[in-house]
Amino acid sequence: MLNKKEIEYVLLTIGEMFPEAECELTHSNPFELTIAVVLSAQATDALVNKVTPNLFTKYKSPEDYIHVPLEELENDIKRIGLFRSKAKNIKKLCQSLVEEYGGEIPQDKSELVKLAGVGRKTANVVASVAFGEPAIAVDTHVERVSKRLGICRWKDTVLEVEKTLMRKIPMEEWSITHHRLIFFGRYHCKAQSPQCPQCPLLELCREGKKRMKRRGLL
DNA sequence: CTCCCGATAT
DNA sequence: ATATCAGGAG
Incomplete structure (x- = not known):
């Protein structure tokens, strides 16, 4: 499990990777x-x-x-x-x-x-x-990313993941962080082909290192 | 827990 | 061919 400083680093990093993350479902009301x-x-x-x-x-x-x-x-x-x-x-x-x-x-x-x-x-x-209410929707991406990075535990239910994220992220940042986690999962830490070799979070990612070793890349 | 289900990526 | 996709109902 990541400590407080590591989580801050994760939030900063995905903030740099996806500063403008937002809902991608087109809608007008x-x-x-x-x-x-x-x-x-x-x-x-x-x-x-x-x-x-x-x-x-x-x-x-x-x-x-x-x-x-x-x-x-x-x-x-x-x-x-x-x-x-x-x-x-x-x-x-x-x-x-x-x-x-x-x-x-x-x-x-x-x-x-x-x-x-x-x-x-x-x-x-x-x-x-x-x-505009503060909330963290835990979808497939948020769940996968949170578990891979070690923000929460592998056996956690989606509700437990949501509670953990709400506890570890300042409320003002819930919505933007939630979208950045989705972008991170959708475009970088993908389900089938995660981009571990070029991941700025590899150093603190147990799952990433495990995958790299499995492929002889570390 | 299983079922629902077409489109797309791997 | 198989895994996965902004899950929810029964």
Whole structure:
């Protein structure tokens, strides 16, 4: 496990690598962002961004999703994976928005997670990106990077990872750091081919060194 | 825990 | 061919 100074060094370094890290899901309001994040489960942002322009042109409001047959919505998002459950969730989500939230996305995380298809991670993204609340959404990248670097333990659940990050990172930096961790994971510390040989954090990364030795590079 | 699932990288 | 992708519901 990294100590306090090492964690500070990690935050500084990824800050230099990805100073402008931000949400890469294209959206122009909280409602579109919520739909995009629901769609992004087990799919790349790039793919979601290919589908949403047409989707957001056709569906402007929760009512638009409610008034279309399920099969038609499924077809509109088919290119993204898990399309049947996502289509069903989006229709339920929009139903709740109209019936219980006046057609608007709620700002409170405890309300967000009540929406169909919205779990803790999605709620954190919406609260943080759409409403500027401090939050750390632990997705596949944040989890992998945190475990590889030794910010948390390998056996930690995603909830434990989130708590650890909130404890070790100043609250004012939660949102930007969260996005930098994602960029670091997405473009550098990648799942399949991590760029260990050219990583500025290799010296303090146990997993990185282990990988390098395994390949005879260290 | 399993299931959902097409697109893309390796 | 297989692993992975801004996970969540049952």
